[in-house]
Amino acid sequence: MNGGYEDGYRSCACFWGTEPGRLVKQVATLLGDVQRLDVLDAGCGEGKNTAFLAKRGARVRAFDISTTAIEHARMFLGDPANASLEVADVRKCELPESNYDIVIAYGLLHCLASQAEVTVVLERLKLATKAGGLNVICSFNDRQQDLSAHPGFIPVLLEHSQYTSFYSDWQLLYQSDEDLTEVHPHNGIRHTHSMTRLIAKRCTITT
Numbered sequence: 242m243n244g245g246y247e248d249g250y251r252s253c254a255c256f257w258g259t260e261p262g263r264l265v266k267q268v269a270t271l272l273g274d275v276q277r278l279d280v281l282d283a284g285c286g287e288g289k290n291t292a293f294l295a296k297r298g299a300r301v302r303a304f305d306i307s308t309t310a311i312e313h314a315r316m317f318l319g320d321p322a323n324a325s326l327e328v329a330d331v332r333k334c335e336l337p338e339s340n341y342d343i344v345i346a347y348g349l350l351h352c353l354a355s356q357a358e359v360t361v362v363l364e365r366l367k368l369a370t371k372a373g374g375l376n377v378i379c380s381f382n383d384r385q386q387d388l389s390a391h392p393g394f395i396p397v398l399l400e401h402s403q404y405t406s407f408y409s410d411w412q413l414l415y416q417s418d419e420d421l422t423e424v425h426p427h428n429g430i431r432h433t434h435s436m437t438r439l440i441a442k443r444c445t446i447t448t
């Protein structure tokens with residue numbers, strides 16, 4: 242239901258660690274100052290990216306479909322005035338148009354059920370972004386996936402070029418297709434994913 246991460250969340254208090262994602266640090270460096278920027282962290286997990294940006298003064302709305310992940314995020318973040326945490330489904334929740342300076346989907350899109358869902362969700366996230374705002378996307382792609390550490394999980398795998406094509410009407414500030422080798426704390430299996438990472442800027446209001 243949530244990409245096979247529920248067992249991991251139930252096995253330890255902090256599955257993803259507290260260090261923010263590389264692209265999120267990159268965006269903070271790029272912008273220099275994120276104070277009072279409105280951020281959406283969709284599929285926030287335990288909140289590592291939310292915590293990083295909220296500590297720097299951004300106003301973050303973070304949500305995840307997993308109740309366990311949100312419970313962990315609440316323990317990790319405490320109750321900062323400038324971050325809200327909720328259990329919500331990115332396919333259904335209300336996303337106001339042109340509302341966010343930064344929209345983050347870190348590891349979210351490959352958890353969806355189909356390419357069609359990825360398309361719909363990406364359009365929703367793009368529409369929720371202010372003109373001049375950024376989307377920060379990190380997702381498995383179809384180049385090579387070792388899923389031995391994720392039994393039963395069937396991710397949606399798009400080509401890297403499909404992700405960049407989704408943003409052909411935006412300015413691509415960064416894009417890469419690289420391998421990520423990792424070990425999750427609940428099973429200790431070393432494995433490698435090919436990952437699309439991109440930062441895109443909405444230049445004008447699109448229809």
Ligand SMILES: C[S@@+](CC[C@H](N)C(=O)[O-])C[C@H]1O[C@@H](n2cnc3c(N)ncnc32)[C@H](O)[C@@H]1O
Pocket residue numbers: 242243244246257262283284285286287288289290304305306307310329330331332346347348349352353
């Ligand atoms: C790979 S994890 C990444 C978590 C976090 N963004 C991070 O980088 O640490 C993907 C997250 O997306 C969440 N997720 C999957 N499907 C979702 C959906 N339809 N709506 C909201 N969250 C979802 C999962 O529960 C999981 O926490």
